[in-house]
Amino acid sequence: MTESNRFHCSRGIRRTALSIALGLCFAGTVHAQSNTAGSVFGQAESGDTVQIVNTQTGFTRQITVGGDGSFRLSAIPAGEYRVIRTSPSGEVNERVVRVSSGSGSNVSFVAAASSSATALDAVEVRGFAGAVNPIDVSSVESVTILTEAQLDRLPVRRNATDVALLAPGTVRGDNRFGNLASFGGSSVAENVYYVNGFNVTNIVTGTAFNQVPFEAVQEQQMKTGGYGAEFGRSLGGVINVTTKQGTNEWKGGVSLFWSPDSLAKGTPFAYDPTRSGTYRIVDTGSKTDSFVYNLYGGGPLIKDRLFFFGLFQGKDDTEVLNYENGSDRSKEDSPQGLVKLDWYINDSHRLELTAFSDKNKIKGTTYQREPGDLTIGGGTPIGTFRAEEGGENYIGKWTGYLTDTFTLSALYGRGEYSRFNTNTNAESCPVVVDVRSSGTAPVGVAGCWIDTFRGVPDAGDVRKAWRVDGEWVLGDHTLRFGLDREEFETVDGSEYSGGASWRYVNATPGSTAAPGVVVPPGVTELVRFRYIGNGGTYLTKNNAWYVEDTWQVTDNFMAYLGIRNEGFENLNSEGGTFIDIEDTWAPRLGFSWDVNGDSGLKVFGNAGRYYIPVYANTNVRLAGPELDYTEWYTFTGIDPATGIPVLGEQVGPRNYTSTGEIPDPRTVVDNNLDPMYQDEYIIGTQFTFAPNWTAGFRAIRRELQSGMDDICTGDGAANWALANGYSEEQAEAIYGALEHCFLTNPGKALSANVDLDGTGTLTRVDIPAEAIGLPEARRTYTALELMLDRAWDGKWFLSASYTYAKSKGNTEGYVKSDNGQDDAGITQDFDYPGLMDGSFGYLPNDRRHSFKLFGAYQLTDELRLGASLLAQSGRPINCFGVYPGDGPDPVAPLYGVASFYCGEGTSVPVSYEDGLHPRGTSGRVPWVKIVDLRLDYEPRWAEGLSFGLVANNVFNREDYYRVRDDWDTGAGDRVYSYKFPTGFVAPRTVTFSVQYEF
Missing domain, CATH: 2.60.40.1120 (Carboxypeptidase-like, regulatory domain)
Structure with missing residues (x-):
């Protein structure tokens, strides 16, 4: 040299x-x-x-x-x-x-x-392959990779989300959206998921994705920030799963996993049968008896050239879900599986074919108890239900090593996701909720309904996608480029069970329950009727291209420069384009400095812009035929079988949110609409300080630069029109154009197409931001991550991290954990100015402190112990109520319990002057502390045989992730269960496993 x-x-x-x-x-x-x-x-x-x-x-x-x-x-x-x-x-x-x-x-x-x-020559180069966070001076990204061998040593629950939660900077999301993770302060609906390079994210709401059977996972990669221009459609994180493949040696195996309900604890519940406001935490007896078995094997169909791997997974899960007025008994027994073919055609060409199914069918019976029975669970059967989710996926990929310096790959994939659910009571039993203090239903539900909504029989989605990626090494520069396109067909539609929702509430005479709905004198109880229904077939199309250059500037300094260009197109139920965004530019910059030139000390940083598509949920809710309205009544009795009221007089008018007409696609979206995007900045270091030991830290800042949501207010725009030369009729037309809910970038100037004169001719009207009266969407995330890792050396390994983070703003993003709403792009945020009063503060994914510690220790040649510890501070608590009738926003009360005005510490009724409780100022949920343990026995007397025991939540802590934030019943009176804990951590379960490989 x-x-x-x-x-x-x-x-x-x-x-x-x-x-x-x-x-x-x-x-x-x-x-x-x-x-x-x-x-x-x-x-x-x-x-x-x-x-x-x-x-x-x-x-x-x-x-x-x-x-x-x-x-x-x-x-x-x-x-x-x-x-x-x-x-x-x-x-x-x-x-x-x-x-x-x-x-x-x-x-x-x-x-x-x-x-x-x-x-x-005698030394094997293994580097830090056994480390969870190895020092990779070739990357500017924040990445955690866990291999099959590492996962097999840990007591992690067997799914992609729980693996992702081991990475620094991730927190568990609200369980009302399912088992999902929040990355870096983003909502749980803003991640992207890949299997063997194919995007399997379900972009209806972003809260679902296809998963391969866990035993088929070879590696799982979590990109928590700083990812390059190749990746987009995410403001949170990237989760990529690489599946197993066949080798030159035929191998097979069988594995069994049994979690008996007899050793499990039941899900906790905050119980207050007298509705006095004082609860006790009880064991509901909700448990699952789970038995999962896998048969797998693989090997060479042609040695060195063609390989096969296949896995079949069967399961028999029986779940008991007990709640205050009844229970559900359900069964899951859907087979799943994966097949992988790898054909190394020659040394220059490789072909991969992957097919997997994660279709899951659930069937069960719902039981209900008689009113006045205050026990938990049990009851008599009232109906049956069936549900189906997941689907089949097919992926083909070719890789060509065309020269020593030029590589090209092409991928095509097709995926399905079903969202079917039905029950025997869906036609005749409406949704009934009773939150009166005198209500006869033990926990606020009544009647014979089973599921809140009934969907169309063929509800589901089909994704078709292709992509091409290339790499070309030119001296000091490595150029990468690519382009891809996705087409997503969504069939969706839903309606309340029984075609209606009835909600019984306490009421205060003189208070306002909704626009024009003033509680009459002497009336202390009301019932609200609501209808909502929609449906259709919708297309969503996304495309992108990227170019990036990794430049070796000096011997130990690398610079990364990338640019990504994306386009998003959304079509309504009639095939008309209502969103067509082109040429979004997302620059990515970074550097990696190998300070000493020996990969022992790395300093790195990056800055980038990240966009997310307009999800298909927006097509369904905004651009389809949706009818949504409410009415209020007095009542004189209640049908004991269905819960339907015997109606008295109607109080106030019918209030519409949507009229049921399919809008002109040009009239529902801002002409200048920007998709939601954020900027991210990271600076960090990693270093070795002893054999097998690495440490590091990252400082992270994320800032939402453009929020996207619907607004449903036209008052400010109409007043602006009158003040700027428009006639009263034209101002009314402008009011109507926004009042039916309009997709825009809240807090920014708005451009709408309006039929000003009733002739059908649309005129562009540009309205300044201050006229609308809404704040700009804001979300920031600031964090410091500290990491410590010891690589596996045949004896033990350890990974530890501490994250100090603040997540602050007035919007969580594509979901709203405040009320469990997963209407991506059209949550209730920004619908009316009054709902945004006090909305800026610490967001639901704000977990100020997170400690994570996991690892494994080889006790003897045959015994190995694995452990995991999580200690995490709780999320902020809010106080939600009905917007006061004496406030300046006359329509905000329409949304019921949706504002930051409540009666906590004040008198009833709540007034505009003293009722505001800004976001996150009503306390915090306590810390969550969970210990998981694993013990593996691999007997030397039987090669290939192993036994395992995993205990999750060993101490059965009854910690919880959230409380009930609703202070108001919906008519100005306090809910007895305000601040009751809910969203409990999973109770203790014990899983036995047996595996034999040959």
């Missing part, structure tokens, strides 16, 4: 055998990695030949080292590789390295000709 070598190691490095064998001499051209493969890079002498050979499949690639001494082999499938360097004179040196998806493995042969070469 000469001084003129462009990629020489720093002269200050101590050239010990260990440092070189570990590949710690930073060299070669590096770049941000793809989500489906990794790379091997490093340095040798000019003219050397470097060959990699997968130790399990025989996959081989070979290149000749260029004049600068660097080499790079990209798009490498995850696995273990022999890296063989051959000099022109025939001298051979070999290393062994682990390649993971989305990361670069550094191997250096620069000292191979030195006097220490003989000693080095």
Whole structure:
């Protein structure tokens, strides 16, 4: 190695055998990695030949080292590789390295000709392959990768979300949206999920995704920030799963997992049968008896060329869900599976085919108790229900290693997701809720209804997507580029069970329950009727292209420059385009500085802009035929079977939110609409301080630059029109154009197409932001992450992190955890100015402190212990009530319990003057502290056999993630259950496992 070598190691490095064998001499051209493969890079002498050979499949690639001494082999499938360097004179040196998806493995042969070469030949290069957060100086991203071997040592629940929650900067989301994670303060609906490079995110609401059976997972990668231009459609995180594949050796196995309900604790519940406002936490007896079995195997159909892997998963889950006025008994027994074919056509071309099914069918019976029965659960059967979710997915991918410096890949995928649900009572039993203090239903529900909504029989989605990605190494630069397109067809429609919703409430005479609805004198109880129904078939189309350059500026300083361009198109139920956004520009910049030139100290940073598509939920709710209205009545009796009231007089008018007409697509969206996007800034470092030990920190700042939501207010626009020369009729038309709910960027100037004169001719009207009277959408996330990792050395490993974070703003994003609303893009935020009073504060995903600790220890040759600890502070508490009738917004009361005005600490009725309780100022939920343990026994007397025992929530702590934030019943009176805990952590479960591999 000469001084003129462009990629020489720093002269200050101590050239010990260990440092070189570990590949710690930073060299070669590096770049941000793809989500489906990794790379091997490093340095040798000019003219050397470097060959990699997968130790399990025989996959081989070979290149000749260029004049600068660097080499790079990209798009490498995850696995273990022999890296063989051959000099022109025939001298051979070999290393062994682990390649993971989305990361670069550094191997250096620069000292191979030195006097220490003989000693080095015996050293296997494994670097920090056993570490959870290895130092990868080739990347500017914030990434956590967990392999199958690591997951098999941990007591983590067997799903993608719980694995993702091990990464720094992630917190569990509101359980009303399912089992989902929030990344970096974003909502749970703003992540993107991949399986073998195919986007499996369900973008109706963003709260669902397809998952492969857990035993088919080879690696799971979590990008928590700073990801490159290749990735988009996410403001949160990226979760990528790489599945197992066949090898040159036929292998198979069977695994069994049993979680008996007899060893489980029931889900806790805050119980107050007398509605006195004083609760006790009880065990509801809600449990699941789960039995899951897997049969799997794989091997060579043609040695070194064609490989097969297949897995079949069966299960038999029986769930008992007890609640205050009854129970559900359900059963899940849907088979699932995966098939993977890998065809290495030759050393230059590779073809992958993946097919998997995660379709899940649930069927059960609902039981209900008689009014006045204050026990939990039980009851007599009132009907049956069926539900189906998930579907089938097919992925094909070709990778071509066209030259030593140019790689090209192409992918096509098709995925299905079902959202079917039905029950025997859906036609005849309306939704009935009774929150009166004198109500006869034990917990506020009555009647014979089972599910809140009944959907159309064929509700579901089909995704079709393709993408092309390329990489070209040009001297100091590695250029990557790509383009992709997705088309998403959504069939959706729903209506309240029984076609109606009835809500019985206490009322205060003289108070306002909704616009024009004033409680009459002497009336202390009312019932609200609501109808909502919609449906249709909708298309959503997303496309993008990107270009990025990783530039090796100096020997140990790498700069990353990328740009991503995206477009989003949404169509209404008649096939008309109502959103067509083109050319969104998302720059990405970053650097990685290998300070000492030995990969022992990395300083990195990045800045980027990230966009998210307009989800299909917006098509369904905003651009389809939706009818939504409410009416209020007095009543004289209640049908004991259905809960339907015997109506008295109607109080006030019918209030419409949607009229049921399909709007002209040009009239429902701002002409200048920006999709939601945010900017992110990260600075951090990682360093080694002892053998196998790494530490680091990251400082993170995320700022929402443009929120997107619907507004349903036209008063301010109409007043502005009258003041600016428009006639009263024209001002009324402008009012009507916005009043039916209009998609825009809240707090910014608005441009609407309005039929000003009733002729059908649309005129563009530009309205200033101050006329609308709404604040600009704001969300910020500021965090400091501290990480500590010890790599597995055959004896033990450990990973620890602490995150201090603040998530603040007036909108959570694509969901609203305040009320469990998953209407992506059209939550109740910003609908009316009065609802935004006091809305700025700490958001639901604000968990100020998070401690995570997990690892494993090999007790003996046969016994291994795994453990995980989570300690996390609670989210803020709010106080929600009906917007006061004496406030300046006359329509905000229409939404009922939806404002930050409440009676906490004040008199009733709530007044505009003293009733405001800004977001997050009513306390905080207590800390959550969970310990999970795992014990594995691998007997030496039976090779391939293993036994496992996992105990989750070992101490059965009854911690909870949220409380009830509704102070108001909906008619100005206090709810007895305000601040009652809900959203409890999963109770203790015990899982036994047996696995045999052959």
